[in-house]
Amino acid sequence: MSRLPPVRVARAATSVRTAVQGLTRRMVPPPIGVLELMTGLIEANTLYAVARLGVPDALADGPRTAADVAAELGTHPDATFRLLRAAAGHGLLDQDGDRFALTTLGRTLLSDAPDSMRAVVLMIGDPRYQSVWGRLPESVTTGAAQAEAVHGVSMWELLDRDPDYAATFNEAMTRLTALDWPTVEAAYDFTPFRRIVDVGGGHGQLLASMLTAAPAAEGVLLEQESLLPHAEQRLREAGVLSRCRLEGGSFFERVPDDGDLYVMRRVVHDFDDEQALALLTTVRRDMPAGATLLLLESVVPPGGGPHFSKSLDLDMLLFAGGRERTEQEFAALLGKAGLEMTRIVPTISMICLVEARPAA
Ligand SMILES: C[S@@+](CC[C@H](N)C(=O)[O-])C[C@H]1O[C@@H](n2cnc3c(N)ncnc32)[C@H](O)[C@@H]1O
Numbered sequence: 001m002s003r004l005p006p007v008r009v010a011r012a013a014t015s016v017r018t019a020v021q022g023l024t025r026r027m028v029p030p031p032i033g034v035l036e037l038m039t040g041l042i043e044a045n046t047l048y049a050v051a052r053l054g055v056p057d058a059l060a061d062g063p064r065t066a067a068d069v070a071a072e073l074g075t076h077p078d079a080t081f082r083l084l085r086a087a088a089g090h091g092l093l094d095q096d097g098d099r100f101a102l103t104t105l106g107r108t109l110l111s112d113a114p115d116s117m118r119a120v121v122l123m124i125g126d127p128r129y130q131s132v133w134g135r136l137p138e139s140v141t142t143g144a145a146q147a148e149a150v151h152g153v154s155m156w157e158l159l160d161r162d163p164d165y166a167a168t169f170n171e172a173m174t175r176l177t178a179l180d181w182p183t184v185e186a187a188y189d190f191t192p193f194r195r196i197v198d199v200g201g202g203h204g205q206l207l208a209s210m211l212t213a214a215p216a217a218e219g220v221l222l223e224q225e226s227l228l229p230h231a232e233q234r235l236r237e238a239g240v241l242s243r244c245r246l247e248g249g250s251f252f253e254r255v256p257d258d259g260d261l262y263v264m265r266r267v268v269h270d271f272d273d274e275q276a277l278a279l280l281t282t283v284r285r286d287m288p289a290g291a292t293l294l295l296l297e298s299v300v301p302p303g304g305g306p307h308f309s310k311s312l313d314l315d316m317l318l319f320a321g322g323r324e325r326t327e328q329e330f331a332a333l334l335g336k337a338g339l340e341m342t343r344i345v346p347t348i349s350m351i352c353l354v355e356a357r358p359a360a
Contacts, residue, residue, distance in 0.1 A: 004186045010348035018306055043090055047109075048125025050087050051118050056102055056109040059093070063101035116175065123172035128158070128165050132318050139314075145321035155319045160226065170203050170230065177205040177265060183347035184296065190214040190261070193292075197222065197259035199251050199283065200267040204231030206296075208238035210263070219244045220256045251279055257286045265296035265351075269312070270322040273333060280337035284358055293334075295354040299344060300326045308350045330354050 005013075025033045050056065058069045066081035073080070081098065088095035092106035102110075108117045123129060128151070135146035147155040159166040190196065191214045198207040201221040211219045219240065221231050225248035235241040247256060252275075255262065262283055268276050283293060298309035309324045316322035325333065331341045334356045345353040 004183060004348055007187075007346050007348055021306075044125060046083065046086050046090060047092070047121055049083055050092060050106075051109045051121040052125070053083075054111070055084065055087070056092075056106055056118075057111055059100060059102045059106070060110055063094075063096070063099045065098045066100060067098070069100070115179070117179075119168055119171035119175050122168050126165065126168065128162070133315075136314065136318060139318050143317075145317065145319060147319050170227065173266075174203045174205040174234070177202070178209070180347070180349040180351045181206070181209045183349035184351060184353065185209070185213050187345050187347045188294070188353050190217065193217050193261040195220065195259045196261045196263060197256050199255050199262055199264045201231065201263075201265075202227060204234040204238075206263065206265050207231075207244065208235050208240055211235075211240040211243055212238060217243070220247060220259060221245075222247045222249065222251055222255055224248065224250070252282060255283050255286045257288065259287065260291045262287050262291060262293045263296065264294075268295055268333075269297055269316050269324055270320045272321050272323065276322075276333055277336055280334065280339060284338045287358065289358050291358070293339060293356045295330070295356070296351050297330075297354055298324050298350050299330065299352040299354065300324050302326065312350075335359070 004010075025036075028036070053073050053075060055069060055073070058064065058072045066084050067077050069075075069084065070077040070080035084093055084100045085095060087093045087106070088100060091103055092109070093100045094103055107113055108115055109121065110116055111118050131150045132146050132155075135149060138149065139146045145155070147153075147158060151158045153161065159169055190210050193214060194216070195218045196207065196210050196214065197220040198204075198210070199222050201207050201223055204221055207219045207221050211217055219235075221228075221235070221244060223231060223246075228246050228248050232241065232246055235244050235246075245256075251267075264283075268279065271279060287293065298307075298312055300309045300313065301307055313324035316324060327344055330344070334341045334354075338359050339356040340359040342355045342357055345355065347353070
């Protein structure tokens with residue numbers, strides 16, 4: 001099990017960071033503060049270009065000149081120098097004259113780094129994603145998701161029709177799952193369970209991790225048919241495929257009925273209350289009476305302070321018409337589905353474990 005700081009220590013550190021960020025903002029005149037907030041968009045696009053063009057991979061073996069990098073990537077030499085200089089300004093690269101080297105931050109954009117964030121940057125920075133964010137005003141005006149207005153189809157249909165973007169999206173999900181797994185493993189004991197069902201388990205990253213943590217358990221992955229070959233491959237790589245059953249189908253229709261732990265990571269937040277209730281009602285109907293349900297989700301804290309869940313909430317609104325929820329909202333939703341929320345287990349990451357059981 002990973003050695004991580006306790007939740008209260010991590011929260012204290014986050015409070016200090018938040019206070020320092022607030023102080024930094026108050027140290028400049030308000031118009032400059034607003035300008036700095038807005039130019040975050042330019043920084044994000046710089047990061048995207050660096051990742052998209054493969055600059056980190058070109059610098060993997062050591063420092064190089066911008067001209068060398070441009071020759072390898074087939075990019076414009078002067079524009080490449082200007083991109084690398086800007087990236088150095090954001091801490092991704094070290095600059096020494098016209099030579100550039102990767103920093104620790106920049107190394108996370110290497111395509112084969114074990115902790116690579118490249119797929120996440122490519123998913124968020126992609127024009128197919130950014131064009132939807134451009135319609136946040138419309139989403140707030142109407143309360144409706146905007147993926148269809150931009151792409152002509154819902155986000156899920158787009159992923160179905162666009163294998164290139166689906167590959168980026170699913171790899172990003174896998175990476176994000178791997179990123180917060182150590183914090184989940186440190187907070188929850190998976191060993192008492194004999195059959196773990198991952199509902200909407202994507203590429204199988206979470207199920208692979210849970211089965212590694214619980215060596216005596218079997219696993220079931222329920223996903224859309226098209227993702228199953230990828231999940232099978234991931235589960236095989238993790239050495240747990242022999243303990244797994246993969247099922248294709250829609251979780252709105254049925255879920256496997258033979259688990260004692262049902263897990264849904266970042267699935268319920270994809271849906272508005274009506275759809276989320278339909279999904280949870282199906283899970284409640286099909287799960288055995290003594291089984292446990294675990295939702296891995298962000299929980300919106302009370303009060304007005306900064307929290308990642310509040311930004312992710314807008315992302316859900318825009319792309320799927322979904323939402324992030326408060327503790328009270330989770331309890332109410334689960335209650336309507338015939339489930340009783342037993343506890344919320346915090347972790348040091350943005351993920352909480354919302355635990356529930358069928359109500360008596
Ligand atoms: C936001 S992703 C989360 C994936 C995974 N749980 C994770 O945390 O990486 C939501 C997942 O739900 C799956 N999904 C969406 N609608 C579904 C449906 N009707 N039946 C089964 N799976 C579905 C998607 O294919 C996708 O893998």
